[in-house]
Each structure stands twice: as structure tokens, then as C-alpha cells.
Amino acid sequence: MSKTYISLALRRLVTERANDQCEYCRLPANLSFFPHELDHIIAEKHGGQTISENLALTCWRCNRHKGSDLGSFDLHTKEFCFLFNPRTQSWSEHFSLSHHHIEGLTPEGRTTVKLLQLNTSERIAERKRLTP
Numbered sequence: 371m372s373k374t375y376i377s378l379a380l381r382r383l384v385t386e387r388a389n390d391q392c393e394y395c396r397l398p399a400n401l402s403f404f405p406h407e408l409d410h411i412i413a414e415k416h417g418g419q420t421i422s423e424n425l426a427l428t429c430w431r432c433n434r435h436k437g438s439d440l441g442s443f444d445l446h447t448k449e450f451c452f453l454f455n456p457r458t459q460s461w462s463e464h465f466s467l468s469h470h471h472i473e474g475l476t477p478e479g480r481t482t483v484k485l486l487q488l489n490t491s492e493r494i495a496e497r498k499r500l501t502p
């Protein structure tokens with residue numbers, strides 16, 4: 371979403387570190403219709419920097435839904451919760467995948483599933499198509 375220049379070297383580092391997969395929904399870049407993007411985990415307008423520790427590889431859908439948000443309200447606890455941070459947290463501790471459905475296991479996981487809309491029928495259908 372940002373217009374800050376990101377060098378090719380930094381772009382490559384972030385992409386390779388993520389194994390070419392979206393760091394939120396795990397959609398592989400080579401199977402995505404639209405190119406993956408670099409996301410500022412903490413958006414620039416909140417003071418996030420353009421450094422590898424604050425960048426994540428995301429699919430275009432996750433990036434659109436996330437925008438510059440930092441968090442939202444967890445449906446279970448009704449309390450504000452930050453989004454999952456792929457730099458400091460582990461995907462498998464916060465999410466699980468079963469039957470093409472991504473389940474949030476923690477407040478951060480649930481908040482991210484909801485805000486990034488990881489389980490719309492369109493996205494579940496896409497996962498089924500890619501990994502039958």
C-alpha cells in the first residue's frame with residue numbers, strides 16, 4: 371500500500387525468507403493470479419519502517435484487507451488485539467489449516483482470520499483448487 375521505494379535486494383530477501391508464500395494465508399506466489407506484495411507489518415503511517423524486520427510477503431487479498439490496520443477486536447474476548455506478526459510470531463502456533471479452512475488458535479490468530487477475511491468462500495475454493 372505504500373509508495374516508499376523498496377530496493378530489489380530487500381524485496382528478494384523478504385520473498386525468499388517467506389518461501390514465496392503469503393505470510394498470513396500461505397498462498398504460494400507462483401499459484402496466485404495476482405503478484406504477491408510487500409506489506410509493512412506496522413504501517414508507515416504508524417511509524418513502521420521500511421526494513422526487513424517490518425516487512426512481510428503477502429498475497430494481494432491479505433494486503434488489501436489488512437491495509438494500515440494494526441489490530442481489531444477478538445470475537446471471543448471482545449478485546450482489542452494486535453494482528454499476527456509474522457516476524458515475531460510463529461504461524462503454526464497461531465493458526466491451523468484443516469479442510470482448506472484456516473482456524474485462528476489464539477486471539478492474534480482469530481483477529482487476523484477475521485480482519486484479513488482468510489475464510490471467504492472464494493478463498494476456500496481457491497485453496498481447494500491449489501491443494502486438492
Ligand SMILES: [Zn+2]
Pocket residue numbers: 392393394395396397428429430431432433
Ligand atoms: Zn494471503
